[in-house]
Amino acid sequence: MKISILFVFIFSSFLTIISQSKDMDKDLSYGLNFKSHEVNKDDRTSLDLLPDAFLKLSKGYTLGFDLKLTNSNHTYGYIFRIIANDTTSLDMTSYLGNNRINLILNGIHNTKASSEYKYERKRLEDKWVKVKIEVRTGSVTFSIDGDEIQIDTPDNPSGISIIEKIYFGANRHKFFYTSDVPPMSVKDIVIKDEKGKIIRRWDMGRHDTGVVYDETNGYRATVSNGIWEIDRHTNWxxxxxxxxxxxxxxxxxxxxxxxxxxxxxxxxxxxxxxxxxxxxxxxxxxxxxxxxxxxxxxxxxxxxxxxxxxxxxxxxxxxxxxxxxxxxxxxxxxxxxxxxxxxxxxxxxxxxxxxxxxxxxxxxxxxxxxxxxxxxxxxxxxxxxxxxxxxxxxxxxxxxxxxxxxxxxxxxxxxxxxxxxxxxxxxxxxxxxxxxxxxxxxxxxxxxxxxxxxxxxxxxxxxxxxxxxxxxxxxxxxxxxxxxxxxxxxxxxxxxxxxxxxxxxxxxxxxxxxxxxxxxxxxxxxxxxxxxxxxxxxxLSQPDILPVYNAGGAFSNSPVTYIVIGLLAVVVLLIISLIMRFGYNKQNIHPEAVGNRDSFPEQLQVQPAHYYKDKKQSTISLLGGFQIFDRKGNDITGYFTPVIRQMFLMCLLEYIATGKGITSERLDEQFWFDMDKNKATNNRNVNIRKLRLLLQETGDVAFQKDNSYWHVSIGKDTFCDYVTVMNLLHEISGSDRMNKATVEKIIDIASAGLLLPNIDKRWADKYQSGYSDLLINNLLKAAKSMGIKDDFRLLVKLADVILIHDSIDEDSVQIKCRSLYKLGQKGLSKQCYDKFCLDYKSILNEEPQLKYDSIILSE
The missing domain is CATH 2.120.10.80 (Kelch-type beta propeller)
Known part of the structure; x- marks a missing residue:
């Protein structure tokens, strides 16, 4: 395993050239936006995928890309034109105003074959959809958003063996020029041979002035008058x-x-x-x-x-x-x-x-x-x-x-x-x-x-x-x-x-x-x-979006370069396979962000089922906001720096979900990804020491490592609201009969608020949404059970907890409105419904279908 890591370190500079563009762009907004009829024809966008050399694909090929069509005053134009042998053009045109896309096989002065795809406007407008064109012997097949259509071509499209040009948008070819450009955006353009091997790939993310590079071999594509979506990360x-x-x-x-x-x-x-x-x-x-x-x-x-x-x-x-x-x-x-x-x-x-x-x-x-x-x-x-x-x-x-x-x-x-x-x-x-x-x-x-x-x-x-x-x-x-x-x-x-x-x-x-x-x-x-x-x-800064191929000039197209890249790719694949086989970087082992009763760690199941709202000593609160009190009842939350707080929460939440915790490597990737390994390890160790000292002051809480995983164990004398409510939720989720006392305890704890509402981080999303889903599903199930469905005061509290997580949840709104009405609080019942309508309109921009009269008359 150490040898594998050494290989990764040695070849890291080469790997950056091959993969950095894709890795950096996956969380960014990217793509090429086309200037259309809103500008004069000289200023419209053209993308030329083959400005330097043709492609010879005698047995067929596949062109795939992501497409987004936008509405405008004029929506007709050419999505692409594939020109072969200077005599044939395979065209895709779009006319959003008429809800149609056409695929046409054209000669210089005649049309050889065509097919039309009709669609509902709302299905394609302003949405990214997958488009694929597959050229094989005797046929051309294209699919849009999963819908597949075939064109029978008597002239045998496999004869299109030499592709001279692939244009998106406008072009000035001597026979097939056009200035009709639809308002559109494209990204993730891929060309594959007949065996499915990728021979060209442009994600349309990183770019230089008027040029973007293929990620497989570094072939360039040129762009005129384009608007790069990724530039919106750099330009106000x-x-x-x-x-x-x-x-x-x-x-x-x-x-x-x-x-x-x-x-x-x-x-x-x-x-x-x-x-x-x-x-x-x-x-x-x-x-x-x-x-x-x-x-x-x-x-x-x-x-x-x-x-x-x-x-x-x-x-x-x-x-x-x-x-x-x-x-x-x-x-x-x-x-x-x-x-x-x-x-x-x-x-x-x-x-x-x-x-x-x-x-x-x-x-x-x-x-x-x-x-x-x-x-x-x-x-x-x-x-x-x-x-x-x-x-x-x-x-x-x-x-x-x-x-x-x-x-x-x-x-x-x-x-x-x-x-x-x-x-x-x-x-x-x-x-x-x-x-x-x-x-x-x-x-x-x-x-x-x-x-x-x-x-x-x-x-x-x-x-x-x-x-x-x-x-x-x-x-x-x-x-x-x-x-x-x-x-x-x-x-x-x-x-x-x-x-x-x-x-x-x-x-x-x-x-x-x-x-x-x-x-x-x-x-x-x-x-x-x-x-x-x-x-x-x-x-981002401007250098962040430049092509990685241009570290010292464009990527060389020599055979030696390809051989070196091929050998490096083989080494990388071997390293990755070893890493995956021996579990060097196991993450997201358990798909559930909230775990289940069987995976719930024993060290956390000892949490007391009772809940003291006024309890201060040795308390960890995650619901409604992060707060920690030590053994003496002092609020020590302020001593948890942002990094220490994140480490503690990540390890605790993952331990609750999977029973394992977080590896050192994952901690380094999360907090010290831009440091070398020694410096990252040192920073991690310093913060772990600080965290352990703070937890010693809290109570019977330990931050420890078992089987390469860091996790948090909490003893009987320390109360954590999230651990307790998760334990109770797992207790009732597998039962057909709801224990009313348990449901009351859940409502009492959960009424404190959302899970870590001030942690606005991607890693926390799955835990927050998982907790909300588990809580809402179990409370709605409890609302229908014997002993609870007729306790209207409890039902109001139950609905209030759900509405904390989803202010327009129709089931909980019905429960609350009907319960208040049954309790004789008709004014509050109507106020609850009116607030729901306001929230619904504000969030969804439409009126709700749920009517107040139907709520209070239903049983």
């Missing part, structure tokens, strides 16, 4: 803009519904990024606080806008129902420009950090308690440097990361103010800070956008950065690695007139699809422009 696209003459417009972002709010003294503008529309609302009464930067934030839980000032005891709230602000500022003095802010999702408290005003920089942490309607302020000047123009990201459990800014150690503007590049971890509940590291060797002075995006799994974050020493500045996306505090600038830049009292920039991530930058700046004409720019996630 200006999606929308709004110009207002009102001074200091206030900005808030809604990352849940993909909206940006702009509030002026008399209007509210809602910029809907999904359909790129702007909605203007004339405010009926009231107005928000207005000052430099923004004093406005969106509360997604209550669906309201909050305008605030730490010098004022009352918040000013915007009601979308009445289009009114709850008041107007009495005092417009605002002293904390360019501060950071967030709403703690668990306490619902508004938290403000830092800022600038009256020639002073602030290190104050101010919290607004909605219960007491009072601000509580704690000055952290003894723990960190006062600052403004810094970037903030929320980690969960009241913890935030604050990066950089501009300020001075005393807070006085005249006392040696300077640019700050440290990263601080602030516990907003315990009012403590910890410096995690600092950027060095900054070539120019930078300040940062209001928010950052944190990639916990890779231990890095993204923030907007702009030079602070010039007015004609530009905004760039910065990536910071929190392992060694190296950094790089990604993507292109956004022009930015930087005048801190008249400019503001923020950023948010919408689901897993993209990053949005919100830029406020004063125009040369004196108005204020709010621009929205988008970038696909994950963001």
């Amino acid at each position: 696209n200006k999606d929308m803009s709004l110009i207002t003459k009102n001074y200091n417009p206030q900005i808030a972002t809604d990352s849940i519904n993909n909206r940006v709010f702009v509030a002026t003294n008399d209007s509210l503008y809602i910029m809907h990024l999904k359909n790129k529309s702007v909605q203007r609302i004339k405010v009926n009464s009231g107005r928000p606080f207005q000052g430099a930067s923004s004093y406005l934030i969106y509360d997604y839980k209550a669906d309201r806008l909050i305008s605030y000032s730490i010098s004022q005891p009352e918040l000013i709230l915007y009601d979308f129902g009445s289009d009114t602000w709850s008041g107007s500022p009495v005092d417009m003095s605002l002293y904390i420009q360019h501060h950071n802010r967030f709403i703690d999702p668990y306490t619902n408290q508004l938290v403000i950090f830092g800022g600038y005003g009256l020639y002073r920089y602030s290190a104050a942490l101010s919290t607004y308690n909605p219960g007491t309607r009072e601000w509580e302020s704690n000055d952290l000047i003894g723990q960190l440097t006062p600052r403004y123009l810094s970037s903030m990201g929320y980690l969960g459990d009241g913890q935030i990361l604050v990066f950089g800014g501009y300020g001075s150690k005393t807070g006085l503007q005249e006392a040696s103010s300077y640019n700050i590049y440290d990263l601080q971890l602030i516990d907003t509940r315990n009012k403590t800070t910890e410096e995690l590291g600092m950027l060095t060797r900054m070539q120019e002075p930078y300040v940062f956008g209001n928010s950052m995006i944190i990639n916990v799994a890779e231990n890095k974050f993204y923030t907007l950065a702009n030079r602070s020493d010039v007015y004609k500045s530009s905004i760039r996306l910065m990536e910071v690695n929190m392992d060694d505090f190296s950094y790089r600038f990604l993507s292109d830049s956004i022009p930015y007139n930087f005048q801190d009292t008249e400019s503001f920039c923020d950023m948010f991530r919408y689901k897993n699809s993209g990053i949005y930058a919100v830029i406020l700046q004063r125009t040369e004409e004196g108005a204020f422009e709010i621009g929205i720019y988008s970038l696909l996630y994950p963001p």
